[in-house]
Amino acid sequence: MSGVVHVVAARLRADLEGAAVERAVELARGLGEADDARAVVVGRSETQLLVATWLPDRASMERFASSVPHMAFIMRGVASVTNGMWSAAAEIEESALEAASMASPASMWVFGVHGGDEVYEWQVRRVLDGLRDLRAEAGVVVACGSTFEERDRFRAAGVVLATAEAHPRVDAALSVESARWAEDALAVEVASAGVAGLEGGAA
Secondary structure, eight states, rough: OEEEEEEEEEEOHHHOOHHHHHHHHHHHHGGGSSSOOOEEEEEEEESEEEOOOOOOTTTHHHHTTTTHHHHHHHIIIIHEEEEEEEEEEEEEEOOOOHHHOOOOOEEEEEEEEETTTTTTTTHHHHHHHHHGGGGGTTTEEEEEEEEEEEETEEEEEEEEETTTTTTHEEEEEHHHHHHHHHTTTEEEEOOOOOOEEEEOOOO
């Protein structure tokens, strides 16, 4: 394993002023200063604030969660703009450098595969394999894997990044994957947004 990716999807309240969202975006970008953060990608749409943070290993999750930038993001950022959110952390094969060195990512998708008694490992592997196949596309970065915390809630999670040129192909491919998830009776959280910031660069 090359590390961990931690993803957050926060649903924005409809009554927000622009300044509040901008403040939350800046606090999200500030996660790049958190302990052990290797790369951070922030996405924003009219309805979503998304964040993906690359960390070196499982042990770093606790330090990251208790760091000043992360607490500021949660307490002064997310708490002030959202009416619902979810998050998950997964062990990944991909290096943070793949995200940090990406030229002009334009779009991001974060996802979480819900757990449950009727969810089997082969189904989870099928989701992850389908997402990793997207790496064959030029201008695409994928970081995904099985979760290691609260697996009864999410069994897998991750993020997909795409350049503007790759966006239509990735969006179409994810529509096909979503139909396959439905066939397998899997509940998968998916949120997408335009990229509003990329921080980091450590291996």
